[in-house]
Amino acid sequence: MKKIVLVAVAAILSLSAFAQGIEFEHGTFAEALAKAKAEDKLLFVDFYTTWCGPCKKMSKDIFPREEIGTFFNKNFISLKIDAEKGEGPEISKKYEVKGFPTMIFFNPDGTENMRLVGATPDAGFFLSFAKQVTGEETPFLEKYEAYKKGNRNLDFVRGLILSGGVYASTLPREEQGPWYEKFAEMAAWYFVAKQPHEMMNKDDFRLISMYLDGPNNGNPFVEHIYNNYEAWAKLIPNEDLSMFIFRTNNQSMHESYRNGNLKFREYLAAVHGRLAKVYEDTPDADADDTYMVMKYVCESGYCLYGQKDVDGYCDWNEKSKAYQKERGELDARSYMAFVGNCLHASKEYISDKQVKRLMGYLKEGLKLDPEATSLIDNMGDCYALLGQNEKAIEQYNTVIELTKDNARSAAYYKESMTNKINALK
Structure with missing residues (x-):
């Protein structure tokens, strides 16, 4: 994929x-x-x-x-x-x-x-940080004092927001949150003060990327970029503009199906519709593959999150696996998020028959990678849902054994699996 x-x-x-x-x-x-x-x-x-x-x-x-x-x-x-x-x-x-x-x-x-x-x-953030190091940019706190005294010049406020992120990044983590809330409030005011067509420049695009880089289809500034892509493409490098468009559209799809909203089909259609030129202009971007993969993700997700339909979710994922196999991309990872997401979302209402169906997929994945810890962990979760605690504990202990020599993850897996084991005793 x-x-x-x-x-x-x-x-x-x-x-x-x-x-x-x-x-x-x-x-x-x-x-x-x-x-x-x-x-x-x-x-x-x-x-x-x-x-x-x-x-x-x-x-x-x-x-x-x-x-x-x-x-x-x-x-x-x-x-x-x-x-x-x-x-x-x-x-x-x-x-x-x-x-x-x-x-x-x-x-x-x-x-x-x-x-x-x-x-x-x-890159703008990084460059701004470096310029504050050399003194080419005014220290943030001096500019913020001017803002508090009433300076609402649009260029000044934009620069303040952009440099503010640099300033906050140098603070202890516990002090950063309040500052980022202030920056978000400034940005909200800035977006009200300007019209979308007035934002067509590199600095304003940085603000759009920072504060609207999410499931924001329908937002007037995001819509302006979608609907005037060729004009924006003359101002913003392809690697920045296309990635912003792909991310926002994909994330809008995800938010839509998770909320049981069928608008994801509208966003999906845009891949071959109003966003087709973006894919055409972007190296390595494949509109057909994006469409097919996101179709399976969205339709299956709508079944699981919007309809609580585990079987429908599995049916769509079977189509997805067939597509991956046809392209030579099917591996153990193809099963990990598929089963894990289902177990997490449906554990309150999934039936024993459906749990056993998921276990069949886990066995398929483990044939491709017998030591896939995520799949073994999920197998333990399935046994636990069926009340077969001894078999569940056996799976969790297998995960601990497989990861014990991994310096980066051994402690995490031992704690996580031990907690699951203790919960079953």
């Missing part, structure tokens, strides 16, 4: 689509710091790990961008440090790097200037 049809969609363009991005040094931390001092620049260090998904997002979608490279190569010496290899563990410990990615800006004397933890939502 192509990633383009998922709700949580990753950017789909290769690095070749971008011009020169950040030029990273290849030496040691000490060498990079010495070079920064010699050139009177700050040192930017990206602490990452090879298994970190958000780290890969930054390396694939943010660091290679032309505007990022232009600013960083002028103002910083940049270095990537694998926190688990070479000098990485020692330096990470010294600077208390605890999450990934952690991006730290160092002064030439080696003291920390600012840090950013986690992947940024977009």
